[in-house]
Amino acid sequence: MATSPSTGGSQTVDRALEVLQQIVQDDAPVPLDELAGRVGLSRTVTYRLVRSLENAGFVEREPRLGGYTVAATFVSMSIRTANRFNVGRLMRPVMDKIVAFTGETTSFQVRNGMKRVAVEVAQGVHTIRRVIPVGEVLPLCSGESGRVLCSTLSDADLDSLLIEAAGTSHDMAHFREDTISVRETGYFLAVGLRTPDVGAISFAIPGPGPDGLLGALTVSGPAHRWTADAMAAAAPQIRNVLQASNATTTT
Structure with missing residues (x-):
């Protein structure tokens, strides 16, 4: 239409x-x-x-x-x-390592204006898994990845973004508090935040971007398996893999 x-x-x-x-x-x-x-x-x-x-x-x-x-x-x-987003290819080896021990789909998301784009995806190994197409475009402020991508914004910029994004996403009730928690922990996890019955944990990857952030690495899967407890348990190992690959997760 x-x-x-x-x-x-x-x-x-x-x-x-x-x-x-x-x-x-x-x-x-x-x-x-x-x-x-x-x-x-x-x-x-x-x-x-x-x-x-x-x-x-x-x-x-x-x-x-x-x-x-x-x-x-x-x-x-x-x-x-696409050549502007070669960073996704550079992240692929670490993404494959994360899939190897979590079994869940791992995507790398970057900010593009008021949108976020999945520039690289390593699909999970389970028959029932979260499927994310490369190139998927979603509102910047939606989901776990959105919290991470907005976590390095100044308070003033965050205020402006929330005003501009008002009404564009269904999961923004605690958006400001969520981004603050990312600044403290380096990651954000939730179940059913954007998509029902899907759990996701997203890590901030610092870099030379305009907000000091390269992107967000997100591991997602069905909530019956990728529960909040399962994600919290996997977080230290994911962080270790990122740090070993020089993809630090401190915002």
Whole structure:
């Protein structure tokens, strides 16, 4: 369904971005009629938007299969953007070690404006596990990772962020207190905070970022197994692995 135009923005641009998003999220080319149905626009309007994206080099028609897929210009932009997040690849060895002894999915999250992005994910080894796609984008202030990513903000910046984020997340009742606890312990854990029946523990990874924080390393899994007690018991070992890999967890 088409998104509403942002305040002060352009409805045409908003619609074109929605069309592009629908094309990007599919591995296979998306037929025009299906695309129109997804964004809630007529076939004619959708075609005009696709043509504009095609002219800009963002999408192209796949002649063999039919439908539209991403084009070279968009791929090039994606690669350039991804290169800014090479830190995720550097974190992968330590993430694999954490998965090896916890068995749970481990992700590395970075802040991007008012959003957070999973730039690297080591999936858990259990049949029933928490699945996080690489590139997943969520509100900055949501979940355990959000608490950690906001923990190094000044009180004034945190106030501004909370005002801007008001109404965008369902789990902000104790957000300020939670970020303060991260400053004291270096991590934050909870069960069912953002996603029901999911436990997660997130560690602050200091670095050269604008807030003195490289990102948040989060270990998450089903709450029936990855309980608050299980996470608390695993915290010292996770911290030791991070410190041994020079990924210190002191904020």
